[in-house]
Amino acid sequence: MNRKWLLVARPEGLPKASDFLWVEEPLQPLEQGQVRVRIIYLSIDPASRIWMSHDSYVPAVPLGDTMRGGAIGVVEESSADGFQPGDKVQGVLGWQTHWTGEAALIRPLPKVDIPLGAHFGLLSHIGLTAYFGLLDIGAPKEGETLVVSAAAGAVGSLVGQIGKIKGCRVVGIAGSSEKCAWLTSELGFDAAINYKTEKVSAALKEHCPNGADIYFENTGGKILEAVLNRMNNFGRIPACGMIAGYNGLGAEPGPSNLFHIVSKRLKMQGFIVTDYLPRAKEAVADLVSWYKSGRIQYRLDVSEGLENAPSAVVRMLQGGNTGKAVVQVAPEP
Amino acid sequence: MNRKWLLVARPEGLPKASDFLWVEEPLQPLEQGQVRVRIIYLSIDPASRIWMSHDSYVPAVPLGDTMRGGAIGVVEESSADGFQPGDKVQGVLGWQTHWTGEAALIRPLPKVDIPLGAHFGLLSHIGLTAYFGLLDIGAPKEGETLVVSAAAGAVGSLVGQIGKIKGCRVVGIAGSSEKCAWLTSELGFDAAINYKTEKVSAALKEHCPNGADIYFENTGGKILEAVLNRMNNFGRIPACGMIAGYNGLGAEPGPSNLFHIVSKRLKMQGFIVTDYLPRAKEAVADLVSWYKSGRIQYRLDVSEGLENAPSAVVRMLQGGNTGKAVVQVAPEP
Numbered sequence: 001m002n003r004k005w006l007l008v009a010r011p012e013g014l015p016k017a018s019d020f021l022w023v024e025e026p027l028q029p030l031e032q033g034q035v036r037v038r039i040i041y042l043s044i045d046p047a048s049r050i051w052m053s054h055d056s057y058v059p060a061v062p063l064g065d066t067m068r069g070g071a072i073g074v075v076e077e078s079s080a081d082g083f084q085p086g087d088k089v090q091g092v093l094g095w096q097t098h099w100t101g102e103a104a105l106i107r108p109l110p111k112v113d114i115p116l117g118a119h120f121g122l123l124s125h126i127g128l129t130a131y132f133g134l135l136d137i138g139a140p141k142e143g144e145t146l147v148v149s150a151a152a153g154a155v156g157s158l159v160g161q162i163g164k165i166k167g168c169r170v171v172g173i174a175g176s177s178e179k180c181a182w183l184t185s186e187l188g189f190d191a192a193i194n195y196k197t198e199k200v201s202a203a204l205k206e207h208c209p210n211g212a213d214i215y216f217e218n219t220g221g222k223i224l225e226a227v228l229n230r231m232n233n234f235g236r237i238p239a240c241g242m243i244a245g246y247n248g249l250g251a252e253p254g255p256s257n258l259f260h261i262v263s264k265r266l267k268m269q270g271f272i273v274t275d276y277l278p279r280a281k282e283a284v285a286d287l288v289s290w291y292k293s294g295r296i297q298y299r300l301d302v303s304e305g306l307e308n309a310p311s312a313v314v315r316m317l318q319g320g321n322t323g324k325a326v327v328q329v330a331p332e333p
Numbered sequence: 334m335n336r337k338w339l340l341v342a343r344p345e346g347l348p349k350a351s352d353f354l355w356v357e358e359p360l361q362p363l364e365q366g367q368v369r370v371r372i373i374y375l376s377i378d379p380a381s382r383i384w385m386s387h388d389s390y391v392p393a394v395p396l397g398d399t400m401r402g403g404a405i406g407v408v409e410e411s412s413a414d415g416f417q418p419g420d421k422v423q424g425v426l427g428w429q430t431h432w433t434g435e436a437a438l439i440r441p442l443p444k445v446d447i448p449l450g451a452h453f454g455l456l457s458h459i460g461l462t463a464y465f466g467l468l469d470i471g472a473p474k475e476g477e478t479l480v481v482s483a484a485a486g487a488v489g490s491l492v493g494q495i496g497k498i499k500g501c502r503v504v505g506i507a508g509s510s511e512k513c514a515w516l517t518s519e520l521g522f523d524a525a526i527n528y529k530t531e532k533v534s535a536a537l538k539e540h541c542p543n544g545a546d547i548y549f550e551n552t553g554g555k556i557l558e559a560v561l562n563r564m565n566n567f568g569r570i571p572a573c574g575m576i577a578g579y580n581g582l583g584a585e586p587g588p589s590n591l592f593h594i595v596s597k598r599l600k601m602q603g604f605i606v607t608d609y610l611p612r613a614k615e616a617v618a619d620l621v622s623w624y625k626s627g628r629i630q631y632r633l634d635v636s637e638g639l640e641n642a643p644s645a646v647v648r649m650l651q652g653g654n655t656g657k658a659v660v661q662v663a664p665e666p
Contacts (some may be wrong), residue, residue, distance in 0.1 A: 056596040057566075220591060233390075238596050255589025258553060262572050262603035263389040269602075270595035 002027050006094030006308055007067045008285065010053050010060075014317060019052070020089065020310050028096060029330050036077040037089055037099045040332060043070035043120055044303070044325035045154075046218075046241045046314045057272050067095040067309070072109065072119055074333050086333075088116065095309050097329055110280075116318045116332050121154070121298030121324040122287055125273045126145060129240050130158035131283040132276040135166075137216040137238035137269050140169030147227055149217035152179035154298075154324035155240065157187060158287075159216045161296045164188050168214070171207045173200065173223060175319040182322060196234065200226040217241070217268070225255035228266075237268040299323030335360050337429030338642055340400045343386050343393075347650060352385070353400065353643050357527035360431060368439060369410040370422055370432045373443070373665060376403035376453055377645045378487075378635070379551075379574045380650075386603065390605050400428040400642070405442065405452055407666050421449065428642050430662055431499035437492045443598060443613075445621045449665050454631030454657040455620055458606045462573050463491035464616040465609040468499075469546040470571035470602045475500030478541050481562055483551035487513035487631075489572065490520060491620075492549045497521050501547070504540045506533065508652040515655060520630065533559040550574075550601070558588035561599075570601040632656030 001024050009019040012215035022331040030036060047224050051068045058234035061068045063159060071093035075083050083089070090105035093099035098105075109119050120126060133155075142144060145164040150156045151172025160183065163170040172183040172192040180192035191207035193200060200223060204212070211232035217239040231237075261268060276283075288297040301321035306329045334357050342352040363369060375549035383400050384394050394401045398648040404426035408416050413436035416422070424439035426432035432439075440451050453459060466488075479496040485491045485507025493516065496503040505516040513525035524540035526533060533556060537545070550572040564570075570573060593599060601603060609616070623629040634654035638647035639662045650659040 050596075056592075057598075224591075229379040241595060253589050254591045256586050258557075258587045259389075260603075261601060262574060262605070263383075263607065265390075265603045267600065267602040267604055268594060270593075270598045272595070272598055275598065 001025065001054045002096055002098040002100075003306060004094065005067045005306070006064060007052055007061045007065060010063070011049075014050060014314050015049070015310055017310060020206050022307070028100065029120055030077055030079045030100065033080045033102055034078075034100055035075055035080050035083045035089075037071075037073040037091075037093060037230040038076045039071045039093055039097055039099060039306075039329045041072045041074040041117060042093075042095060042306070042309060042329055043072075043124070044309070044316050044321075044327060045070070045125075047316055048313050049117075057274075066195075068092060069095050069309075070120075071099070071329075072116065072124075073099065082302065087223060090119065090123075097306055104126065110166075110284050112284065114288060114291065117300045117326070118291070118298060120161055120326055121300050122291055122296070123284055124160070126154045126324055127158060127287045128276055128280060128283050129273045130155045130162060131287060132273070132279070133238040133240050133271055134159050134162050134214070134216060135275075137267075137271060138164045138216060138236050140168050140214055143169075144213035144217065145169045145171065145210055145232075146214045147171050147204070147208065147212045147230070148171045148218070149223050149227070150218045150319075151183055151189070151192065152176075152322045153218065154321075156216065156218055157183070157323060158296065158298065159186055160189050161290075162212075165290060165295055169208075169210075171204070171212075171298070172221075179322055182299075183311065195223060201229060214238070221255070228255055228257050228260045229268055231260060231264055233264050235264060235266045237266060239268055239270045240273070301325045303327045305329070334358065334428055335431040336639060337427065338400045338491075338639070339397055340385055340394045340484060341382070341396060343396070344382075348382070348385060348643060350643060355640070361433065363410055363412045363433065366413045368408055368413050368416045368436050369431055370404075370406040370424075370426060370439065371409045372404045372406040372426055372430055372432060372639075372662045374405045374450060374453055375426075375428060375639070375642060375660040375662050376405075376459075377642070377649050377654075377660060378403070378458075379649070381646050390607075392478045401425060402521075402642075403453075403458060403508070404662075405430070405449065406432065407458075411436075421452075423452065428639065430639055439545050443617050446616065447621060447624065450659070451624070451631060452634045453659055454633050455491070455624055455629070456617055459487045459614055459657055460491060461609055461616050462606045462621045463488045463495060464620060465606070465612070466571040466573050466604055467492050467495050467547070467549060468543050469567050469609075470600075470604060471549060473499045473501050473547055476502075477546035478502045478504065478543055478565075479547045479549065480504045480506065480537070480545045480563070481543065481549045482506045482556050482560070483574075483652075484516055484522070484525065485509075485655045487654075488553065489549065489551055490516070490656060491629065491631065493522050494520055494623075496547075498623060498628055500539075502543075504537070506552075512655055521643055528556060534562060537563045544568075547571075554588070558590055561588055561590050561593045561660075564593060564597055564599055566595060566597050568599045570599060572601055572603045573606070617650075627637075634658045638662070
């Protein structure tokens with residue numbers, strides 16, 4: 001049997017149970033060229049929320065379709081050249097226990113000796129987003145100050161650690177004292193700001209005595225506004241997500257101080273990780289090397305069981321996760 | 334006698350007469366190394382409004398000081414090497430009839446055979462802003478679509494014409510039917526949108542059938558929001574001014590759809606023309622050549638007499654000018 005979640009309504013605000021429908025159906029025999037993958041980890045991302053509602057760099061998930069999601073799994077059956085049972089693969093496999101489809105839609109995991117979950121926590125779209133967003137767009141220089149929002153999230157926690165490797169002062173913004181403690185005591189951030197209990201503007205002033213040169217933008221809204229006030233001339237703002245606006249579907253007002261982009265000659269540049277796939281090997285090589293030498297670590301925030309995928313998204317949107325949010329659909333092989 | 338306007342109060346919203354004080358004082362004898370300039374044209378710019386109120390890339394004008402402003406003039410007296418009576422010069426000479434100061438603070442006008450007013454209408458900070466903002470940050474490619482806001486203003490009208498020279502489809506946004514007619518019938522814009530009478534979103538859809546690749550941002554606010562919806566992937570947004578926010582001193586909400594920066598991988602980059610001064614010659618050479626071959630034109634929007642400087646700023650902030658707003662302080666020599 002394949003079990004899966006269909007998207008049956010477009011959420012308003014936070015997704016709710018009735019936006020999804022649980023379906024069980026028999027597995028069909030493979031056609032020539034197809035592969036069947038048993039999904040182990042399902043990725044829960046801010047983008048998941050966008051896909052439920054509207055077209056972006058990819059179309060919204062059609063109502064009635066299996067909810068879209070990146071996943072890691074193991075090949076169970078293959079009638080395609082190049083894939084054997086037991087191969088570990090990744091792809092946009094959806095919210096289901098088994099994916100069946102054309103071999104061209106999946107890719108083997110990079111052949112590196114790391115835990116299976118590290119392919120999401122350290123590599124995959126997460127690692128590439130952190131790596132290329134910070135290094136390509138942010139272009140950090142030694143001694144500069146890097147501010148990271150959603151800093152205890154999957155991407156943000158890697159960005160800050162890469163910033164430290166590049167010699168930056170790193171200040172994270174996160175939503176709980178536990179998260180902040182993790183950033184400073186385990187990940188080596190120089191400071192962390194709890195935006196739920198601290199005044200972000202005052203805290204930025206304290207922790208960025210020389211201003212901010214790079215702001216790795218994950219949130220948008222009020223935090224972007226506060227950081228804009230603290231940016232230095234010629235600062236860079238790689239923007240990979242603006243989660244504050246996702247639930248409101250764009251209704252949230254933007255920062256009222258965008259004029260700083262002019263007066264401080266800032267560059268704010270959006271990017272989507274798939275644009276960097278041709279250069280993935282560069283990132284994988286560095287990230288794995290840093291991981292093995294203990295200079296970078298990751299954390300998985302695991303929800304057990306496919307049935308908990310909708311609640312895992314809600315939890316992530318509310319900032320409940322520390323590290324990379326995943327759903328464990330089946331045990332690791 | 335020198336006549337001048339002091340800034341004596343920080344305006345709230347539109348400047349008013351009581352924010353300025355008219356002063357007349359005798360001219361003092363020159364000290365060694367000083368130059369006296371009779372001001373001919375005073376530049377009225379969106380930045381003038383910022384300088385009245387708050388620090389930006391330069392500090393706000395101190396209360397009680399002569400109001401800051403770029404100007405073109407003629408040397409009347411000189412006790413400095415390198416300047417002779419009759420030399421035409423430019424500098425930040427202030428809202429006054431005569432400037433007296435160190436020779437290092439003024440520069441000779443480029444030695445090109447154009448009308449004196451063209452140094453403001455075509456060259457100077459105006460031409461360089463249009464030239465480098467569009468070509469360096471906008472990076473137009475033949476066949477792309479360029480949208481220009483404040484298109485009948487000093488910078489916007491040049492940007493659109495340069496865009497045509499570079500082979501773009503050019504769509505201007507301006508605030509009256511006269512301005513729009515000027516853009517399309519005299520300056521060669523492909524289309525113009527009157528934002529006061531038309532729905533900008535619908536008009537952009539009509540006039541940018543292939544979307545917009547470059548948005549030369551002069552206004553901010555609601556127009557930025559509308560154009561963001563129409564931008565193509567990998568679009569560029571050179572930002573040299575966000576005039577919509579100047580009166581409100583940043584209190585105006587930003588666009589609610591900044592998430593497009595991520596999903597469309599947009600680059601929004603601010604710049605200040607002074608950063609490009611070392612490369613001024615490139616721009617001057619091209620602009621003068623285009624002007625002399627009839628491929629680009631400029632218009633001065635002249636207020637007569639220094640006493641009208643405050644009202645000229647108000648008029649410009651309300652969109653009353655077509656082309657480059659200047660105050661004619663004295664007749665051309």
